Amino acid sequence: MSAFVAVAETGTISAAASQLMLSPSAVSLAISDLGVQLTPTGQAMLARARVLLQQPSEMEAESIDASGELSGPLSIGCYPTVGPTVLPPLLARFTDRYPAVTIRFHEATADELAIKLDSGELDTVIVYDLDIPPTWQSATLLTRHPALVVAHDHPLARETGPITLAEAAGEPMVLLDTAPSAAHAMRMCAAAGFTPTIAYRTANYETVRAFVGWGLGWTIMLQRPLPETYGGLGVVAHRLGDPVAEPVRLLIAWKKGALLSRATREFIRFAVDRYATDDADQRS
Numbered sequence: 189m190s191a192f193v194a195v196a197e198t199g200t201i202s203a204a205a206s207q208l209m210l211s212p213s214a215v216s217l218a219i220s221d222l223g224v225q226l227t228p229t230g231q232a233m234l235a236r237a238r239v240l241l242q243q244p245s246e247m248e249a250e251s252i253d254a255s256g257e258l259s260g261p262l263s264i265g266c267y268p269t270v271g272p273t274v275l276p277p278l279l280a281r282f283t284d285r286y287p288a289v290t291i292r293f294h295e296a297t298a299d300e301l302a303i304k305l306d307s308g309e310l311d312t313v314i315v316y317d318l319d320i321p322p323t324w325q326s327a328t329l330l331t332r333h334p335a336l337v338v339a340h341d342h343p344l345a346r347e348t349g350p351i352t353l354a355e356a357a358g359e360p361m362v363l364l365d366t367a368p369s370a371a372h373a374m375r376m377c378a379a380a381g382f383t384p385t386i387a388y389r390t391a392n393y394e395t396v397r398a399f400v401g402w403g404l405g406w407t408i409m410l411q412r413p414l415p416e417t418y419g420g421l422g423v424v425a426h427r428l429g430d431p432v433a434e435p436v437r438l439l440i441a442w443k444k445g446a447l448l449s450r451a452t453r454e455f456i457r458f459a460v461d462r463y464a465t466d467d468a469d470q471r472s
Contacts, residue, residue, distance in 0.1 A: 191218035259288035262451040265304060265313040268366055269393045269411045271295040274329075274438065275314060282458055289451045297391075298367040305443055311452040314459075316410060317437040318368040326441035327456065329463040332410040334376060334433040339403045340415075340422030350429030353380040353408075360387030362405040364396050372436075373408040379431050397423055410436055 194204035195215065205212040266275050279291065294301075294310060302321050304310045320326065336353060338344050344351060353376060361384040363370055377384045387405045390396055396407050397414070401421035408428075415422050427433070440459050442448060448456075 191215045195219050257288050258286045258451060258454055259290075260449055260451045261290045261292065262449070262455055263292045263294065263310045263312075264455070265294045265296060265301045265310040267298070267301075267315055267369075268295055268391065269364070269369065269409075270314050270438070272393065273411050278459055278462060281462065282455060285458075286451070286454070289455075305441070308443075308446075311449065312440055312442045312456060314438065314440050316368065316372075317439050318372050320439070320441060323444055324441045325444045326439040327460050329438045329440055329459055331435045331437050332412075333427050333435050334372075335409055335412065335425040336406060336428055337397075337400050337409050337423050337425045338406045339401055340424055342403070342406070342424070344406075344426065345424040347426060350427045350432075352430045353377065353428050353433075354382060354430075356406045357382040357384070360385050360405040362386075362388045362390070362396050362399040362407045364391070364393065364407060364409070365389035366391040369410070372410075376408060376428075376433060394418065 190208060191204060191210070191214075194207050195201055198204045198207060201212050201215050201219075205215045208215065264275075264279075275293075279293070283289065283291065294304065296304070298315065298319065301310065301313045301315060305313050306321070306323060314329070316332075317326075317328075336344070336351060336356060338356070344355060357377075357380070363373060363384075363386045374384075388399055390399070393411070394417075396409075398417045398419060398421075399405060400407050401417035401419060401423050409425065412425055415424070417423060440456055442452070442456065
């Protein structure tokens with residue numbers, strides 16, 4: 189099974205043999221019934237094999253620590269906009285409390301995260317509640333309101349309170365071109381009655397902020413951007429109204445029916461509790 193997963197992930201018998209420190213002939217013999225190019229049966233077995241291989245290592249890691257300290261591997265995925273904002277303080281607090289947990293982090297688009305979570309490469313993901321697969325189970329961490337972001341010297345920057353998205357219709361847009369952010373922004377523009385003129389596209393959250401700060405266009409963001417870009421230029425975020433932009437939940441999600449490790453279960457509980465506490469503090 190280890191040989192099967194290694195060949196599927198590396199793509200060749202020789203690369204898998206090097207990774208497993210075995211001879212190519214030994215690896216070839218081990219996977220001879222499946223073939224190097226995965227058949228439909230092999231593809232179906234791959235996700236299950238990863239889970240089965242992971243479970244013994246998790247059980248061993250948990251049983252070795254007789255003190256009861258939480259340990260073992262944990263693989264977490266998130267959107268690119270969540271990576272520099274929500275995830276760092278969460279991981280810092282979690283690893284401070286559970287230093288024996290080994291965390292692997294992967295930042296990717298919605299499509300890539302879905303593939304990796306469903307295949308068992310990731311244990312849990314932090315994503316927005318936008319077109320998530322029905323095969324996922326989730327819990328809410330917090331709620332974000334979409335905002336129109338403009339340069340600090342833009343005429344709309346001086347407005348107070350919610351503004352109308354259509355007010356920006358005649359100006360160029362800087363699109364955060366990553367799934368599902370791009371589709372969500374385009375749906376919002378359509379609801380406001382216009383198709384935006386997209387001057388620039390980028391999958392990088394910080395690049396979007398910098399372009400907006402330099403006056404190259406406006407954008408829509410769920411994350412509240414820092415008021416100053418790398419170049420020292422300011423940006424301003426305004427909540428949207430008319431039509432009122434629906435809030436979007438930030439979720440922690442995992443695959444339905446998956447056998448979650450102790451570390452994964454605790455991280456999910458820890459994340460939900462942390463943000464529930466933050467919300468209570470903000471309301472008090």
